[in-house]
Amino acid sequence: MDQMNYQNKKVLVYGWARSGKAVYQLLKKIGANVYVTADEEPTDLFDDVNFVDDIDESFDLLVKNPGIRYEKEIIKKALNLNIPVITEVQVALDQFKGEVLAVTGSNGKTTTTTLIGKMLKADNVDVKVGGNIGIPVSELMLSDSQPRVLMLELSSFQLLGAQNIKPKIAVITNLFSSHIDFHHTRGNYLRAKFSITQHQTKDDYLVLNDSSIDSKDFAKRSQADDYYFSPTNTSVNTYVNDGTIYFDDEKIIDLSKVVLVGEHNLENILAAVTAAKIFGVSNRAIEKVLTSFKGLEHRLEAVGVIKERTVYNDSKATDIEATQKALASFKEPINLIAGGLDRGDDLNRLVPNFKNVVSLITYGQTKNKLQSAGEKAGIKQTVVVDTLKEAVAKAKELSRPGQVLLFSPAAASWDQFPNFEIRGEEFKKMIKNREGWS
Known part of the structure; x- marks a missing residue:
């Protein structure tokens, strides 16, 4: 471009x-x-x-x-x-002479970006990681020396104002209806996401989730060479078979060696492996990362075992899909804390996912809608409170040894907290307060 x-x-x-x-x-x-x-x-x-x-x-x-x-x-x-109205991403990339790898999607962007960045670094690639992950791309470009590779997480907000972007490898983790309050329609949201591949050519690569319904349409409209990943379909490029991850039928790593937990994280891992292998990263480097990286803060983060309850902080679950995947990660009985900003989502979509939930404590703007969904699912204990502090106190009371206590809000934080990070930090502080456990 x-x-x-x-x-x-x-x-x-x-x-x-x-x-x-x-x-x-x-x-x-x-x-x-x-x-x-x-x-x-x-x-x-x-x-x-x-x-x-x-x-x-x-x-x-x-x-x-x-x-x-x-x-x-x-x-x-x-x-x-x-x-013209643009974002800082375009200004920065107009100054960059190296290769760009970029990740977008509705969920899993940060974990996937982090994994790919770590895999590149483990293979001694000169790479800097930034974008929506926390470091503005412009900040990376202030240095007099440029890296060989920029590994970027890009949100739909950033992409909407970066129409010239042309990554060597673009990864789309998944696509749901998200941020409709900003984009107004699903079509507008998808158009923003598509811009990550809009200017790619046949010499570039597009990594797609086989289970996302929009992936085939994106691949059809993109000029890039498309690669697919799936935890269930063994006919795609990167897949799982008999407990082992494969890329183009080459064995990469046994899942038993991977320390990152969660069903959703398996998709993130497969996306990262796909991008890394396309780039030429060695299996040794990939294995080094996957056998040591335990995950990011606030993303199904293991807080610890307290009073024989295993506690997880999933404050980053700002939409229904993230909470659905968090709930699918456990076989044990779950005590779920959820709630937050009401964006008008249909929370009844969570009903089938509540089968292992033994108590549901809801707070915030979505508290009543969530309680209604819990009652439809047949959860025996549903409790509505006003604040996260009250919700944590109730979860301590209702949970039992051997169970999971999961904070996965299925909503944004802005009704009571400035961001999901502060919300997650407050949750962890409340949980680690030893008072109130039954």
Whole structure:
């Protein structure tokens, strides 16, 4: 793809979070005339920042924080003035000369990105990992030396404003209806996701989940060479057969050696193995990672065995599908804490997944809908409370030795917490308080 020239361009950065600060510095470094705006003037602006309240026809470009909605007046005004609106990802990738590997999807992005990055590093590949995983791509580009490879996690928000992206290997972990509050329709959401492969050519690779209903359509419309993974279908590229992972019929590793637990993590592992093998990573490096990596914080994270209950923090389960996969990971009786922001999802979809749930404690905006789903599933103990603190106290009371206590909200955190990370940290603090266990 043609790279944008930023030299002497008048650019407005909208949003002053970590990515805003990074792209501001990068734009200054490459010779742009940079201005900053935000809904409220930040208190931590750099000394040399020109802060403005609005945009006008004198600007050449607007770089927005990925999470800022397109309904904002400044963005609508920019588009009406035919000023391009992009995210910092495009600015950064326009400066990068190496190979890009990129992961998107509805769930599993961060774990899959982390696994691939670790596999590349274990094979001594010069790689930096960033994007939605926590380090803005622009921040990675501030260094005077560039890595051979950028391993990126990209959200639909980032992709929507990075239309020039062309990864050597693109991975789509799975596709569900997600972030409809931002994208408004499933079609818009899928279009944002498709942009990860839109500009790939026959010399590039697209890794897809065989069980996602949209995968075949994406493969048909993409020019890239498509590869599929599946934990159940042995006719695809990367699969599981008799307890062993295979890639193109080559044995990679026995599942008994893999330490990362969870049904959903098996799909993440298969996606990562596919990308790593396409890139040329050795089986030795793949095995080194899979026999040592236990998972990321807040993603079916083992908190510990407390009073003979095994406790898991799955605060990252911000949608129904994530909680469905968490519930499928256990054969033991489950005491489930769930609840959070109500996005209008049909929580009755969880009813078939509640078969091992012996108590359901719900809180937050979705508490009553979740309780109703639990009652339909025949859960004997369903309790509605207002806060996570109350939910944890009740779960301590109802759970019994030998059972699982699982926090998997099936909802975003924003009704009571700033993000899923803080929500998960608070859960762990409450659980580790020894008071209240029956």
